[in-house]
Amino acid sequence: MKIEVTNFTKTIGKTNVLENISVTLNSGHIYGVVGKNGSGKTMFLRMISGLILPTEGQVQIDGKVLGKHISFPDHLGILLEKPSFLGHLTGYENLKMLAKIRNDASDEDIQSYMNLFDLDWQSKKKVKQYSLGMKQKLGIIQAMMENQQIIILDEPFNALDEASVETLRQVLRKLKAEKRLIVMTSHNKEDIQLLCDYTFTLSSGKMMSPTNESAVLIAE
Numbered sequence: 001m002k003i004e005v006t007n008f009t010k011t012i013g014k015t016n017v018l019e020n021i022s023v024t025l026n027s028g029h030i031y032g033v034v035g036k037n038g039s040g041k042t043m044f045l046r047m048i049s050g051l052i053l054p055t056e057g058q059v060q061i062d063g064k065v066l067g068k069h070i071s072f073p074d075h076l077g078i079l080l081e082k083p084s085f086l087g088h089l090t091g092y093e094n095l096k097m098l099a100k101i102r103n104d105a106s107d108e109d110i111q112s113y114m115n116l117f118d119l120d121w122q123s124k125k126k127v128k129q130y131s132l133g134m135k136q137k138l139g140i141i142q143a144m145m146e147n148q149q150i151i152i153l154d155e156p157f158n159a160l161d162e163a164s165v166e167t168l169r170q171v172l173r174k175l176k177a178e179k180r181l182i183v184m185t186s187h188n189k190e191d192i193q194l195l196c197d198y199t200f201t202l203s204s205g206k207m208m209s210p211t212n213e214s215a216v217l218i219a220e
């Protein structure tokens with residue numbers, strides 16, 4: 001799959017929260033978006049997901065313009081800040097309910113992802129009793145459990161314990177090998193350096209590095 005962003009500017013009020021961004025993202029890579037708080041990292045993820053529409057410019061997913069030809073990319077999995085789930089259901093029940101919408105994840109898929117992230121799928125614990133890290137894991141799982149080809153993760157390592165950080169790193173490497181297109185933000189330079197093939201640095205909504213289309217190659 002290919003995500004092509006061309007001269008994308010988003011103006012809210014008088015501020016350009018994203019300014020003249022042009023990037024191309026391809027399957028089989030992990031892309032990292034870095035920058036200070038408020039620099040536009042979450043907006044960048046919203047932009048390529050069709051969750052904000054441009055003031056100027058466009059995003060194409062495999063040649064289809066977001067907001068025109070399609071409203072939301074097919075096969076997109078997304079974790080944004082503070083994933084919300086139904087508190088009175090268990091984690092497993094929440095994931096099963098989400099899986100029903102598309103019918104792409106089997107019970108076994110969900111169970112094995114929960115096992116992988118050290119969540120007991122048979123537990124009676126309701127999500128309202130979950131810790132922040134446990135909720136984060138549910139958010140991560142729903143973004144990938146349906147074999148989504150584009151996976152967008154906003155600060156996925158937040159609130160995870162050491163073992164889960166290692167698990168997530170391994171899972172992301174496996175998904176990359178399966179030719180998924182992964183875009184993530186992180187405050188942690190180590191996660192970005194260990195995982196990402198390319199990074200984009202944002203400052204006040206502008207792309208600092210690379211200069212537009214030529215991404216900085218960290219490792220390949």
Ligand SMILES: Nc1ncnc2c1ncn2[C@@H]1O[C@H](COP(=O)(O)OP(=O)(O)O)[C@@H](O)[C@H]1O
Pocket residue numbers: 012017035036037038039040041042043044
């Ligand atoms: N709903 C909104 N309305 C107006 N401005 C917003 C909104 N959400 C975020 N912003 C602004 O957009 C800029 C980028 O925010 P964001 O992408 O969330 O930053 P980051 O994820 O890098 O911390 C910030 O200046 C923020 O104040």
Ligand SMILES: [Mg+2]
Pocket residue numbers: 041042043081154
């Ligand atoms: Mg953010």
